[in-house]
Amino acid sequence: MATANTFVQIGSTVTVGGGGAADITFSSIPATYTDLVVKISSRDTTSGSVWQNFQIAFNGLTTNLSSRAVYGNITTPSSASFASNIFMWTSAANATASTFGNAEIYIPNYASSNNKSVSADFVSETNGTDAIYGLTAGLWADASAITSIKLTPALGFAQYSTASLYGILKY
Amino acid sequence: MAAGATYVSIASQTLTSAASTITFSSIPAIYTDLIIVHQGAALTTTALINMELNGDTTGSNYSLTFIIGDGSSAASGQYTSDKFVGRNYTAQQNNIFQIMNYSNSTTYKTTLSRSNSAGNLVQALVSLWRNTAAVTSVRLFVGAGNFDTGTTFSLYGIAAA
Numbered sequence: 001m002a003t004a005n006t007f008v009q010i011g012s013t014v015t016v017g018g019g020g021a022a023d024i025t026f027s028s029i030p031a032t033y034t035d036l037v038v039k040i041s042s043r044d045t046t047s048g049s050v051w052q053n054f055q056i057a058f059n060g061l062t063t064n065l066s067s068r069a070v071y072g073n074i075t076t077p078s079s080a081s082f083a084s085n086i087f088m089w090t091s092a093a094n095a096t097a098s099t100f101g102n103a104e105i106y107i108p109n110y111a112s113s114n115n116k117s118v119s120a121d122f123v124s125e126t127n128g129t130d131a132i133y134g135l136t137a138g139l140w141a142d143a144s145a146i147t148s149i150k151l152t153p154a155l156g157f158a159q160y161s162t163a164s165l166y167g168i169l170k171y
Numbered sequence: 172m173a174a175g176a177t178y179v180s181i182a183s184q185t186l187t188s189a190a191s192t193i194t195f196s197s198i199p200a201i202y203t204d205l206i207i208v209h210q211g212a213a214l215t216t217t218a219l220i221n222m223e224l225n226g227d228t229t230g231s232n233y234s235l236t237f238i239i240g241d242g243s244s245a246a247s248g249q250y251t252s253d254k255f256v257g258r259n260y261t262a263q264q265n266n267i268f269q270i271m272n273y274s275n276s277t278t279y280k281t282t283l284s285r286s287n288s289a290g291n292l293v294q295a296l297v298s299l300w301r302n303t304a305a306v307t308s309v310r311l312f313v314g315a316g317n318f319d320t321g322t323t324f325s326l327y328g329i330a331a332a
Contacts (some may be wrong), residue, residue, distance in 0.1 A: 006327065007178035024232065033182075034325065035208060066289045070240025077247075078238025079293075086289075108210035108265045109323060115263040117210060119287040135240070139289030170180040170325045 006169040007037075016161040020045055024157060026165045027148040031111040033167030036146065038056070038105040042090045042161040044153045049092035050130040052154040055085045056105060056118070059148055064141040067118075071134025086138035088122040090140065090153070111145040129161040172257035173299035176330065181205075183325040189214045192312035195326045200305050202276040202328030207309065211322025213259040217291075218315040220266060224280060224300045225308055230254055230270050237296035256284045256298050264288035273306040280306055 010033075014024050029036070044052040051073075055074060057065060067086040070079045090101030101124035118138030125131045140146075151163060179202070184193055198205070209220070222233075233254035238247040257266035269283045279301050286294040300306075311324065 005176040005178055006180045068240060068242040068291070070245045070293050070295075072245075077238065077240075077245035077279055079242055079245040106208075106267060108208050108325075114211075114321065116207030117263050117265040117287055117289065119265055119267055119285050121285070133206075134312060135285065135287075135293045135295055136287045137264070137287030137293035141263075164232050168178070168327070170183040170327075 002158050008167055012167045012168050013162055013164040016157045016159055018159050020156040020158055021161070022156055024151045024163045029147050029149065031145050034109065034170045035168040036107040036110045037166040037168060038149060038163060039166070040062045040103040040151065040163045041100045042153070043095070043100045043158040044090055044092040045156040045158050046092045046154050048094055050099065050126055050128065051089050051124045051132045052092040053087045053089050054151060054153040055087050057140070057150045057152065058116070058140050058146045059144055060150070061142070065138070067136050067138040067141060069134055069136045071132055073129055073132045086118055086136065088120050088121065088136050089124060089134060091124040091126060095124065096128050099126050107146065113143045115142065116140040117148060179330065181326045181328050183323065186318055186320055187323045189319055191315035191317045192310060193324050194310045196308040198307050201330065202274065203272060203331040204329040205270040205273045205306070206327040206329065207268040208325045209257065209311070209322070210264050212319045213261045213313070214283060214317040214319040215261065215314025217261060218259050218313040219255035220259050221254045221312050221314060222256040222268065222282065222298070223254060223310040224306050225304055226310070227300070227302060229276045232301050233298060235296055235298040237294055239292055239294040241292045250322070254298070255314070256282060256296060258286045258288060258292065258294065259318065260288045260291050262288060262290045262291050270306060276303055278303060
């Protein structure tokens with residue numbers, strides 16, 4: 001029976017500085033774990049929007065990505081599919097000040113030679129007239145081991161946005 | 172301050188041949204929650220993934236509620252006597268199952284499931300096993316067809332601090 005902790009942080013938490021950020025990237029990810037988890041607290045700088053999308057891509061490539069999402073805000077829940085992106089959503093500039101959306105992205109068997117499936121949950125509550133909650137299923141149809149992860153917002157990640165990368169190891 | 176392990180790999184299985192069922196047994200009661208991560212594809216046939224706890228095969232002891240999106244519309248539903256918790260498609264996909272407070276002997280057991288198939292659907296599902304026994308075994312099986320070779324199942328335990 002293994003007793004070691006198998007959920008460990010890889011590197012350090014990235015915190016966006018005063019100028020904002022066009023993306024957050026984790027690079028040189030070792031192949032020593034089984035699964036990856038990314039935990040994100042973020043806000044997009046797009047004015048006029050309460051929430052906005054952001055996306056994830058791997059190994060510096062933007063090809064062979066697809067996703068389906070189901071989400072709800074203040075209206076009837078909806079679903080959408082995307083042939084070229086893995087999308088999630090977060091708070092944006094018109095959300096209540098100081099509110100940030102949360103997201104968790106889970107990537108099993110990221111170092112395998114199979115295509116990579118992605119599970120993502122995202123939430124954005126604003127104490128206002130709109131908010132969003134949803135789930136995304138993503139696929140990167142590529143057999144390469146994931147060595148880098150890039151998170152790209154619709155316009156920019158606002159100051160104080162954070163992202164942390166964790167590795168999960170099975171024995 | 173406790174510094175012990177709080178997220179522990181209990182067991183894992185990688186299929187070396189296609190199979191319709193896998194079981195984690197003799198699960199110790201030393202954790203608070205369980206997580207099972209499935210990643211792989213169906214051999215040829217799309218099917219539901221079912222879960223039985225402690226060998227209880229009686230469907231009327233299980234119920235579930237789900238929300239689902241297929242890329243064009245969202246829907247939700249409920250089954251009062253069924254034990255499916257996930258989906259098995261022929262493209263690479265994952266299902267993640269979290270069994271909360273699995274080792275107590277006073278409450279029914281609730282499982283939160285996520286199914287992620289980018290080419291087919293995304294789903295969140297909550298299921299209930301109406302039994303107060305501590306969970307010591309988990310069986311996952313498909314309603315038709317098989318899990319393909321190379322499919323992985325990982326069981327983790329989360330311990331309270």
